[in-house]
Amino acid sequence: MQKITPADMLAQKSQLPLLDVRTPAEYERGHIPGAINFPLFSNEERVIIGTLYKKKGKNLAVEKGLELVGPKLAQFVKSAKKLAVNQEIMLHCWRGGMRSGSMAWLFETAGLRPKVLQGGYKAYRQLVHRDFSERKLPLKVLSGATGSGKTIILHEMAKQGHQVIDLEKLANHKGSSFGAIGEDPQPVTEHFENLLHQRILELDPSRPVWIENESRGIGSVYIPQGFWEQMQTAPLINISIPQKNRLDILTQIYTGEDPALLQAAFERIKKKLGGQNLKKALQALQEGDYHTAAEIALYYYDKAYAYGLEKNKSRSIEMIDFDYFEADKMAQVLTLAGQAEN
Known part of the structure; x- marks a missing residue:
């Protein structure tokens, strides 16, 4: 033996x-x-x-x-x-x-x-746990308001041959009150860490690694402390896209999902949303008007996002505004910007 x-x-x-x-x-x-x-x-x-x-x-x-x-x-x-x-x-x-x-x-x-x-x-x-603290990666953090298509862009980057860690895929959660809808059950934090570690081992540490800006908690799992600290100080590129495109993206994601789950997600953010906005959102869901429901949700998430960006500890923040949403073209622009930052 x-x-x-x-x-x-x-x-x-x-x-x-x-x-x-x-x-x-x-x-x-x-x-x-x-x-x-x-x-x-x-x-x-x-x-x-x-x-x-x-x-x-x-x-x-x-x-x-x-x-x-x-x-x-x-x-x-x-x-x-x-x-x-x-x-x-x-x-x-x-x-x-x-x-x-x-x-x-x-x-x-x-x-x-x-x-x-x-x-x-x-x-x-x-x-x-030792590797999360000691194994350093050249992270590039992609940030943007809810509905900016960050995950779609990361997937396009991966198709183009760039290195990506999809935390939301590993966590089976999109990171908001609505994040569990349409996803498989979440792993426990322990196994999420194992999956993340496995993904890290698959990467070339000499090349940039793109990752989406997340809160430390993604649904019920948590990003390990050592890796979270790396994310917090990594260069960040913040994107914005037109409001219409954001609403289209969110509508496409959630149309066809169980209305009861969507209603429960809105009710979880009732205090931040306000009673009147909640009432309007639930009415929109009943009428099948997902576009209006998404617009109301963004009222809350945009405020939370702005606060988070203000408190971000990144050593470098670059703002890139797009007047369109074409994931393949945006992926090319962003990866070039990431190379220039090096």
Whole structure:
């Protein structure tokens, strides 16, 4: 059995399968991107063993674990052999302890060459947080009022070969009261951090990396502190587009979505919007007038955006006004501006 560091594991992850032998519940809370859940114990079995450990001690808990795992051993080996590459396979548990050690012993006995992550998932998470602070990227922050099409422009930049981190895609949230509408359920913050770290590892640190200006909280997840500090001081390019284009973009995004979800989103910003504006917005939704509803929403979001821009700590802020919205052309203009800033 070979033990490997988190850095070694990440370097080999594209060539070798990585098995996460923790329970499905642990895996669901957060896991190494690309890892395959290969649980030694089910959620229920882990509870039984944990309770026995606390009440009766380690020896009885181990005996119970062996009793529960025994009938599964043959299937574990068969499944692992199908996944292994040239008989090699990587695996981990929470701390690199009994679960991964036991599974590695089994695999080795069956003729495989297992590599166990030293320190387990806990050590990987420590590396993730260290990298957010220490791994510096040449970030370029794209800013603009709600409905300016920033995400659309970032996607166009990516098509043109530029490096982009799409935080809203990683978070499954568009970052406003309306942000969850039309999106998959959000990951927990822990797994959002893992996904962000994976994306960072895919990037060339010698080339600019474009990212959208966000609040630290994106729905229910939070940008990790070290990376957030990099975003706060990175050069920022702020765009503006005509109001008509902004309303068209928002209308296109939300037309066809569940009116009840839109109504709930408006009600969440009632205090900032004001009772009369809320009433008008809800009436517009009932009439299918999404254009008017979007216009009312911008009344609130434009004030919040202006305040945020005023408080921005970027070392460099450039304002670029467009009298049109054509994402491909705007992406070219912005990337040229970003190069000039260097």
